[in-house]
Amino acid sequence: MAIYHLEAKIVSRGAGRSAVAAAAYLSCSRMLNEYDGVQHDYTRKQGLGWRQVFLPATAPAEWQDRETLWNAVEETETAKDSRLAREFVAALPIELSREEQIQLLQDFIKEQFVADGMCADAAIHDPYPPGHNPHAHILLTVRPLDEKGKWQYKTEKEYLCVKGGEERGFTAAEFKQAQADGWEKQYQYKVGKKKVYMAPSAAQAQGYERVSKYPKSTKYGRQNPITERWNSDEQLVLWRAAWADVANRHLERTGHEERIDHRSHAERGLLEQPTVHEGVVARAMEKKGIISDRCELNRQIKADNALLQELRGQVKKLAQAVKSTLPALAEAMENLRKNLLLFCYQLGYLCKGKERLNASLNTLRPALTQYNQLAKDIRDKTKERRSLLTEKKALSAVHVFRHRELAAKIAALTEDLEELRSEKNLLLASLAYTEEDATDKFPKDIAAMEQSLKRLEEQEQKYSTELDAALTEYAGLREQAQGFNRVQLYEARQAIRPGKEQEAENRAQEVYGEKYNPLLIFDSKKAVSRMLHEDIERQAVRRMMRQAHKEQQTFQKKKSEQER
Structure with missing residues (x-):
């Protein structure tokens, strides 16, 4: 494509x-x-x-x-x-x-x-x-x-000239005409203890001494238009x-229907999140079987976008449909509930991703600070040791006590350096970094994680918005349900609910493959149940069923008494 x-x-x-x-x-x-x-x-x-x-x-x-x-x-x-x-x-x-x-x-x-x-x-x-x-x-x-x-010039020197208290810029070519019109270049003159830019005519009249041959000009010159x-x-x-x-x-x-658009997703009014640039290094890692953070983030973004587009379309269709029969209304409400399950699953998936990134960042950020401090201490002590070695080498043999003093300091610094280097190497080893990686890859990895975290937060915001919209549509279907028997609608929904929940599980497995988490779908069912107040609805329906059962028993009892 x-x-x-x-x-x-x-x-x-x-x-x-x-x-x-x-x-x-x-x-x-x-x-x-x-x-x-x-x-x-x-x-x-x-x-x-x-x-x-x-x-x-x-x-x-x-x-x-x-x-x-x-x-x-x-x-x-x-x-x-x-x-x-x-x-x-x-x-x-x-x-x-x-x-x-x-x-x-x-x-x-x-x-x-x-x-x-x-x-x-x-x-x-x-x-x-x-x-x-x-x-x-x-x-x-x-x-x-x-x-x-x-070749033409990129920028041309622009002289700041004065005339009657007004200052204006001219290029060398323009100055010839400007000079004829009374404009003068400005030079530095010594006025007391200060250096002041003045026109030659004004400076000579007051007897000031010029201290620079370079005229006043703009900092960057005038750019070629x-x-x-x-x-x-x-x-x-x-x-x-x-x-x-x-x-x-x-x-x-050439007869192809595909088109491209230079505008950003935001300019085009799209909610889908754009993917990040992966680069050759990340793709090479993936070919070797190593999971790249960038490629993993892109896979998640693509899966998010595909599912988000599908669910948004389904919610829109359900909202536009008018349900005139009880089975049709039950089907619509359970379909929308299935979509809510997938929205909650995705929000949970994003939350897990954010937790992993935050955990990594909470480890790496202090480690980077610690590494930078160790590197600074090593540099400072190395510089101090080198200075002491130079001083010791320059001393003559007669300065015995100073030699001993310097030797002791150098030995102490050498020991400190060994400890610092050992501590630094242990820190890098615990994070699986090499010395070469530390100065470049270490901070880049943290920056990449922070960017990934920002992307996930943006995705989370998009899904939260869509979830709210779906809940609003569900409330609209509930209003339509006011004209139907509540118990019959509940029973009709319960009959088809297991199939709809299985459809949601299958769709999540299809989208996320090996990343599918059955515990998340279980948590999503509980979250949807809370959002839709299904426990309250279940209790209300049971009360109505008990009440109907009592009324039925009372009716049967009266009927039996009349028959006697």
Whole structure:
């Protein structure tokens, strides 16, 4: 089934990335980055389905070679934290053939990027097994090109000039005209013990000394309007919508009914909870038989959503139906009760999941705090020991007592360090973490658990809302029941109730498979019974039956007396 996924990233030198490396990965090729002399080789990577470079009309023809193109980008960006490229990763509809996927990608890139002046480098990756997860990587330049195929500026220095007490910003090109109109740049002048920005004419009139040759300017300069638009959140929303439009156009053209939507569940008015991104590491763990928290959470979310959609539809149908006969009303009430059982089962299931996560977090959070404190103590004592060793080494042989004193301190620190390291290793071993995992995986696992907990709480809120709605509908059916014999309705419901409860159990087993918990369904029956006040209803019906039995006995007695 076609899914919507369009992820936007920035390839930044400040984050340790390079455009050449990204292009080499994208194209599964070997490329030399002339900026730092590093050779990037991805020729062994498998799953490449297609690749192509797209250029606007003004770009140099030699940029059709991607190595030349991205080295030109690296050469232009000189700052150590430069933004080098923009990257999109898009899921391709599996309903389309490879040729149709390529045509979809070409149309999207040409319409949205190349037509707007960007150079684009794109590829399709289809990792094993083929057809399971075909996706596209699109690498884009972030500087506009002028008419001669030269890179334009991203930002331009903007000088803050003054005229008649008013301050205004001008670029170097604009300042020529502004200077003719009486605007002046501002420089720092020494006024007493302070440094103050002033116009040269005002400073010279008062005899102040200039202390800097650099004029006052805005902190970040003035951004190129084209670059500013490309970097805006509004433009990203437009690109996301455009991907959905182009993909749906191609799906419709090829005769497929599936469609994708770039809007979030909330924007589309859906109650279903979106799944979380699993990633290659989580999927690899699952292939080895290791349960991944992310994959497990997604399985639960998918099961929740499927059951929630089914139950909501059933509740709506039951609410709209008018029950004119006693058997029909009994059937409707027991069907709705069956749905309430499933709602309660799911809420109990979510509650168990939250309990497990909270238990893990209650263990891991203090452990992380303890680990961080141990690591800090080890660093501090290591630094102190190193300092003492340096001091001891620098002392001459005549300082015997100081040597002994330092040796004793060093020995004590060494012993403390061994104890701290031992305590740290024991802590990690108790949590099944290695030293390498501790600084990265440990906090990430806690963050993932906290995210999973938040998801489960959101699901719980959704189910609680649906449960309340179902109870409201049940109250409506009870009102319809006022016109029927209460005892007869009760007996009719009791006759079909075991079958309906068995249907609920079978449905829960079908949805949750090995995760099905019979104790939860037992607890759900008790919870539904409490919510519907069935004990009170049972007692009332029994009283009515006893009363009817007494009346029947009295009638029979009178009849016998009359016959005598």
